[in-house]
Amino acid sequence: MLPVTQNFHKSISVFPRTISATVEFDLVDAMAQSNCTPTSNSIAPIGGVAQAADGMTQTRKYMSEETNYLLLDGIFFTPPKPSDHVAFDSIGWWSAAISDQDGNFAVAYPTLTLTQSASFTSLGLTFVFSPLTGDYCNSIQIVTTDNIAHQTTYYINPTSANYFWSQQLTIITQVVITFYSTNKPYRRVHLAEVIFGEQFLWTGQNLFDLDILEELDPLCNSAPPKEVHASVANNLNNFNLYLGNMQKKQPLKPYLNLIYANGTSETVPMGTFYLYNWRNDANYLSSTLYARDLLDLMDGTMFYKYSYSGSPITLYALAVSVLQDFCAQASLNVTYQIDIALQSISTTGVLSAMSHHDVLMYVAQAGMGAVYVDRYNVLHIRQTVSQQPLNPMPYTEELTLSMQETYPKIAIQDPYNYFTLNIYTSTIASSTSTIYSGTVPITGQISLWVNYTTPASASTCVAVVTVGTLVSATYYTDAAYFTISGSGNAVITITGKAITSTSVQAILNNAGTQPTNEVDLDNPLVTTAAMATSILSWYAAECGNMYLYEVESWGDPSLECGDVIFWDSQYSTNTKQAKIIRQEFRFGGTLSGTINGKGW
């Protein structure tokens, strides 16, 4: 459950309620963002200068002592310290320096330097100052340095807290931004984010429709990504103009805002999604954007770099290596939290080359948990416990009948009572054999991954290349990375000591005198009987939750999949509990939703 205020918790289920939605779409060079290292000469001990380019914007107003800043209306929050390492919000960079009564900074002016590890080209920069409080800097100098050390100086005068500076920037390696003044007196620089491109915001009448789907499989047989569809006004024809820049992992972030009677509002983030498709409607007045979360990106990249040695590796260490490899491949910074319980579970399993998504699913299931991405774009691998909420629940939540548009549909699932799981043992052959033979057309020099026909001990692998020259080779358990030069059809032959795996079956039989209803599990990371026993017990306990709920409700965006709530029905109130496994939010001026749970 998201950490919302008591007021939000009370007001979300009270009629009448007013909800608005915002969709933020960053038409950005995502790689420029991950290649950026921000530094400053003036840093307040809040947030962090690195947060100025982390791709996240601030969702809360935080108290500060600047004159006439902290309004006591109850929607300014106590800020986290940098040492609290919170993941739920990104405050950004606040300068230590404060402007004077006219809003001017004294020398040395606060400066933000963006140093790029690789050059970028963009249509400009978006400065997200402090849209929540309306604070921004209205006089700025920008000095760009390109790849041949040519410097260009610009002076700009932003006019809003969310300001797009439209300027073609080509092959830029460094940007130095100097802030001269603020739009209000006695203010720091409040800069939540610098975006390498343009940020679009749709809200009110420009946002026609917003659908968000969240799913969670507590047993990690699947790890579906969250998905969003947003139909937005395209009367400016933006999506024709930027056609060439689309579909490059641009982030899309929907928010839902609960508006209180006094006109103030509280914003709930609905997640960070990455665009995978878009289409213009027939009249070209609206466009629909389709986006999924990080797990979908992870399904499109491959984890080849697993090296089996026969020595145990902890699931935690394996997960970290998978995530680091994904970050390198996708050029994305991923924030993650892995359950420390996975530090005490080890495996000697053999992993084939597979998507990062699938490896993490195996890791999570072997660790008796689930893998999911939260609303703050943090990837979690967390142990799940039957009948326990996955996330902290600051409030006891009850889905009252007044929140439901019909009585809930309740079904009883046939209980599984017979569980099997394979336990793998692997051995390295005593002699070498051919594990790959294939032909690759080459012109000049190419690099490529080659998948073996069978896993092999990496240290024993040797490749022979004919019709071409082998420049370099790195071997892993199920794949090798080659750089080959030459011309023609290169023939690659790899020999190595193959790894063979055998398995025995662990069984948990809870059927008693009942007919068996069997479920068979298979996970290559399960390599000990003790591990199998724990997993089967965990799996069976979760399968004991047989009641399936489906409710058409008003929708409470503070609820997350994995939360345990009371589901009221015509039969009972505040009695039956279930874990949320699926939520669909539909916003089209008003909010409604379908919510599914699995309960006991």
Add this chain to the structure above:
Amino acid sequence: MAWQTPVVSSAMSYFNYADWNRVEGNCAALATLLQICGYNVGLTTITSRSDGSYLDFYDSLNRIEGNILALYACYGVSPSGWIIPKTTWTYDMPLSFNDTNRMEGNELALYNQVSGIIQEYLVCGQGLAICGLGWRN
């Protein structure tokens, strides 16, 4: 530190560095008053915020409300208008006029109590309400 008249805030009030200084300064003023009554309350107070550049986090709120609680604990008798202070502040909690009014209201209640006690100190060495004479009158 001289006592300053507490301010009653509303949802439309701003809470500036001078307000933080007043709330903390009044804790120090109350501690000075209580010294007259024989209580030596050691408090940490910050009253040097001068231009809004100081940043207060949740531990400032815990310190302020903890100080108020420590001042209250000298007599341990709830004055009129007393509200139990909140000393469980952490990050991501909303701060509203209810909170600042609680702090300032508690300080005013303690100030009235301790000032009264000092007036009556000559009679019984305590506040009359505390030693019982007040009840007899």
